[in-house]
Amino acid sequence: MTGRRSLLLVGTGLVGGSFALAAKAAGVFDHVVGVDLDPKALAEAVARGAVDEAGEPAAAEGCAAACVAVPVAGIAACVRQVAAKVPVVFDVGSVKQPVIDALAPPPHFVPCHPIAGAAGGGVGAARADLFRDRTVVLTPTDATDRAALNVVRGYWRAVGGRVVVERAEEHDRRLAMLSHLPHLLAFAYVEVAEGAGGLAGAGSGFRDFTRIAGADAQVWADILHANADAVLGHLDELMAALGELSEAMRGDREALRARIAAAARVRRALEAGGL
């Protein structure tokens, strides 16, 4: 169709579906061709209005851009499959360096990570405002084309994101601490809490602490696997801190109080700063 600006969306889950909804609402694209290995997810994305046309990767021909929004382990293969057919391709994965390493990425591939999510996942939770005021990290390599980078930066700004550029390795190390380690802890904690005899009567602290454990299992298995070195490095640091706190719990209550007070101050400062 002449004049139509089409997006190829590979992976029609929460993040991809939200990008499609948001980009159409912002007028960046007026047509979205969706591709998903799971026909149910694809049908749901069509029903939600995120996808206008269920397609195949071959449908990338004529699209202005391709957004690859699949779990981390599948990103490189999907980018390879569609890159030659579109002027710009970008992903939304939570781990960047392993994807870059697996790809020898073409210059018009822009690695992206919008730091936004919703409990449960799936296109059913997709929202046009998912990226509003949320940080979107772009991790171009030295080989990334500057024009492609600017185009993709424009997409994220159009959907309300706050774009920052960071080295992929630094991003992965930072997110291992701020996102991947908490997920690992929450998964392990829910497992042992359930095993210890039920979760009835848990309070609001438990509810908040474990919310991230309801995340998509495939997405998170891929993230933790891809970023295992960084996450397990940070887990070692946590274990050391827990060892010291455990000792204080057995003896020095004032040392324990002082460490808790320091952590509480950090957390309250974040809240006051509008976390």
Place this chain on the structure above:
Amino acid sequence: MTGRRSLLLVGTGLVGGSFALAAKAAGVFDHVVGVDLDPKALAEAVARGAVDEAGEPAAAEGCAAACVAVPVAGIAACVRQVAAKVPVVFDVGSVKQPVIDALAPPPHFVPCHPIAGAAGGGVGAARADLFRDRTVVLTPTDATDRAALNVVRGYWRAVGGRVVVERAEEHDRRLAMLSHLPHLLAFAYVEVAEGAGGLAGAGSGFRDFTRIAGADAQVWADILHANADAVLGHLDELMAALGELSEAMRGDREALRARIAAAARVRRALEAGGL
């Protein structure tokens, strides 16, 4: 004053202040005498209307009941100080057996734990509806007077709580898992995350996971110290689970996915069940 039903409130923080507000709103008491080691906290409780009269423990004479709402390490001493002056005395501490052990408790002392809180703490966050639809655990001993138990049960029901009775030891073991261990993890995690170079750009998952780390340091140092055996026992279980998940992160992604999926199912079922 003739006919006045007075409560002696020892400790005018979040939980005590909320109980005073709620009990007056429900008509259980019409006058609250407040006692606090911290004159600022006491003045704030008066300003908030939680306390009608700043007093001394000696003011317990003539009160219908005493509520001891101080950090765990101080409960036994406060109960001892006021018990002889009132027909009924109860506490609100998060750990029960060590308090009972320290007291050789009089029959009219009813150990209580309302499972309700608010980030930050302090009487500034007190609310008359803090206990509405929240679980309140009563842990009477064999020596506890049944009439006193019923009186205190009535107070908690009047302020909207769902009262359950449980053995103190079982309560402490269960809460170690459902509340104390998550707090320990959140304190340790915030400490190492801050140390690793700043928390800027953290997402909503981080915000929820760390919310409990903003808790009151004295309250939580006392809880973790008093319940150290149970908490550290559960921490060992968590370490074992983390060890297995770490191995799967290095190798078997499908095993990792299956374990995450099981945890996610548990968490989502809780959410669906109205956690």
